[in-house]
Amino acid sequence: MQNDRLSVDLCGIRLDNPVIPASGTFGYGAEFAELYDINILGTFSFKGTTLEPRYGNPVPRIAECTAGMINAVGLQNPGVHHVISEELPRMKEYFHKPVMANVSGFSVEEYRETVSLLSEEEQVGWIELNISCPNVHGGGMSFGTDPKAAAEVVAAVKAVSKKSVIVKLTPNVTDIVSIAKACEAAGADGISLINTLLGMRIDLRTQKPVIRNVMGGFSGPAVFPVALRMVWQVSHAVSVPVVGMGGVSSAEDVLEMMMAGARAVEIGSANLVDPFACKKIIEALPETMDRFGIRTLRELVVSQPREC
Amino acid sequence: MKDSIFTVISNINLTELVLEMRLRGDTSAITNPGQFVNLKLPEFYLRRPISVADVTGDVLTIAYKVVGKGTASMAEIAAGTRLDILTGLGNGYDLTKAGEKPLLIGGGVGVPPLLWLAKKLREQEIPVDVVLGFNTASEVFYQECFEALGCRVEVTTADGSLGTKGFVTDAALFSEAHSYFYTCGPLPMLRAVYNGTDIDGEFSFEERMGCGFGACMGCSQKVRGGSKRICKDGPVLRKEEILWEN
Numbered sequence: 001m002q003n004d005r006l007s008v009d010l011c012g013i014r015l016d017n018p019v020i021p022a023s024g025t026f027g028y029g030a031e032f033a034e035l036y037d038i039n040i041l042g043t044f045s046f047k048g049t050t051l052e053p054r055y056g057n058p059v060p061r062i063a064e065c066t067a068g069m070i071n072a073v074g075l076q077n078p079g080v081h082h083v084i085s086e087e088l089p090r091m092k093e094y095f096h097k098p099v100m101a102n103v104s105g106f107s108v109e110e111y112r113e114t115v116s117l118l119s120e121e122e123q124v125g126w127i128e129l130n131i132s133c134p135n136v137h138g139g140g141m142s143f144g145t146d147p148k149a150a151a152e153v154v155a156a157v158k159a160v161s162k163k164s165v166i167v168k169l170t171p172n173v174t175d176i177v178s179i180a181k182a183c184e185a186a187g188a189d190g191i192s193l194i195n196t197l198l199g200m201r202i203d204l205r206t207q208k209p210v211i212r213n214v215m216g217g218f219s220g221p222a223v224f225p226v227a228l229r230m231v232w233q234v235s236h237a238v239s240v241p242v243v244g245m246g247g248v249s250s251a252e253d254v255l256e257m258m259m260a261g262a263r264a265v266e267i268g269s270a271n272l273v274d275p276f277a278c279k280k281i282i283e284a285l286p287e288t289m290d291r292f293g294i295r296t297l298r299e300l301v302v303s304q305p306r307e308c
Numbered sequence: 309m310k311d312s313i314f315t316v317i318s319n320i321n322l323t324e325l326v327l328e329m330r331l332r333g334d335t336s337a338i339t340n341p342g343q344f345v346n347l348k349l350p351e352f353y354l355r356r357p358i359s360v361a362d363v364t365g366d367v368l369t370i371a372y373k374v375v376g377k378g379t380a381s382m383a384e385i386a387a388g389t390r391l392d393i394l395t396g397l398g399n400g401y402d403l404t405k406a407g408e409k410p411l412l413i414g415g416g417v418g419v420p421p422l423l424w425l426a427k428k429l430r431e432q433e434i435p436v437d438v439v440l441g442f443n444t445a446s447e448v449f450y451q452e453c454f455e456a457l458g459c460r461v462e463v464t465t466a467d468g469s470l471g472t473k474g475f476v477t478d479a480a481l482f483s484e485a486h487s488y489f490y491t492c493g494p495l496p497m498l499r500a501v502y503n504g505t506d507i508d509g510e511f512s513f514e515e516r517m518g519c520g521f522g523a524c525m526g527c528s529q530k531v532r533g534g535s536k537r538i539c540k541d542g543p544v545l546r547k548e549e550i551l552w553e554n
Contacts, residue, residue, distance in 0.1 A: 024524065024525075025519075025523060025524060026523060027522065027523050027525075031521050031522045031523050031540070032523070034309065035309065035311075047525075055528070055530065055535055056525065056528060059515055059516065059526075059527065059528065059529070060515070060516040061516070061518075061525075061526045061527070061528070062354075062516045062517060062518045062524075062526040062527070063516070064352065064353055064354045064378075065353065066353070067353055068353055069353055069354055069518065071518060071524065071526060073524065073525045073526060073528075076525045076528055076535070210516075220353055221353075269353075271519070271523060272354075272518045272519035272523060272524050273348065273353060273354060273355060273519075274311075274348075275309075275311065275394070275519070275521060275523070276311060
């Protein structure tokens with residue numbers, strides 16, 4: 001059975017395969033469900049949700065780079081109440097697996113309230129706690145750059161969440177391992193990384209930043225080696241499952257992430273340039289595994305090195 | 309939306325910086341004038357969104373201006389090249405609103421989507437007036453294409469080197485009575501049109517996009533009652549929903 005070759009366990013829930021579209025690159029899945037049956041995915045992480053609706057940053061929000069892009073969307077979302085009353089019921093019609101709810105906030109209290117509401121929802125399998133958004137002033141990343149603040153928000157959220165909490169980390173720190181360890185100690189059920197790297201571009205004609213917000217999050221194939229390195233470091237330092245992401249664009253990249261210690265793999269920017277990216281990667285996994293003599297992804301998980 | 313491979317038939321200059329590319333492929337997802345396609349160029353990460361200037365059978369025509377490295381590389385593409393293109397993106401213009409005599413107002417590289425719109429309206433034997441605004445005579449393109457469709461066409465140039473001197477809002481046709489208008493062009497032109505007429509109409513907007521199909525929220529624009537994604541809910545917005553702030 002092909003499913004048996006690809007399936008992995010993420011915090012007690014079986015994924016048919018480790019491929020997970022990353023938050024902010026897949027909306028609520030509707031645009032992709034028009035193109036293919038998105039139930040082939042392991043799961044997906046839906047658009048980052050805050051307590052209140054947010055319009056986000058002024059445009060332009062997008063800039064291109066060599067082998068990547070910069071975004072400064074700024075957590076545009078309709079707010080948790082609208083997500084629960086409108087988006088989740090609609091999603092139920094085309095996605096029948098547990099979904100990952102990505103949550104952002106501006107205070108411990110806000111995180112706690114949003115998680116408490118979303119974790120009640122039957123469709124939600126995991127909370128992905130985004131303490132790493134680079135595009136909002138005081139929006140999450142300030143929690144993700146300090147071990148104490150990270151631990152505080154994780155503990156607060158864990159106290160109310162009925163679902164596993166996977167904490168999404170920013171790479172824009174000196175020592176990501178200390179943040180990951182602090183999250184684990186505070187009760188995190190898993191760690192996902194990396195969010196985008198803070199970057200910018202300047203338009204030579206106007207001599208001004210391309211992005212209206214000046215800086216934004218750099219993602220795409222160019223960041224893959226950085227992401228892989230951090231996934232390796234963190235998965236060697238914590239015992240909870242790690243979800244790897246950052247520039248993953250192929251089945252080979254997925255295997256490489258898992259060899260670095262990832263239990264599952266999120267795919268972000270690739271969805272934006274090729275809406276079929278995740279489907280193609282899932283379909284390519286078995287033959288790619290054959291080429292490298294990998295029978296099941298589970299054996300890859302078991303054989304992951306735990307020491308540096 | 310469809311993702312398919314198109315083969316370039318021709319890629320020729322209309323002016324010094326504006327080129328017209330004709331491609332053959334599966335055009336079935338392109339249903340409405342004002343929609344756009346998103347081209348994958350081999351050396352670039354993000355796709356290039358370009359409006360549709362015509363669809364005839366399996367032949368897609370786009371026209372684009374060389375403004376950066378991406379469009380400069382497009383200008384070098386030879387006939388026979390195969391390109392990965394997402395088609396049928398965006399809402400497009402609402403042709404049912406045209407009424408008895410609509411006015412089409414295009415500025416610069418905003419002109420191309422209006423050509424297919426004019427063709428569709430003329431197929432319904434609706435009289436169509438067209439105002440085309442450019443900076444100078446050497447930048448004018450597609451005038452004869454609109455005339456060949458039987459449209460009344462007035463060209464304006466900012467420097468007066470061809471047609472009426474001034475902007476599209478200075479055209480005599482702009483002041484005539486019309487049932488509805490459809491427009492596409494640079495933001496200052498759209499604003500001038502918005503402020504310069506009492507009749508109702510539709511505006512096609514441009515914005516830097518990430519995906520082009522509604523997933524990334526990279527091209528949001530505030531509208532009355534909320535916000536819209538220019539790529540998915542637009543690029544065409546109705547006059548009554550537009551807010552000139554972002």
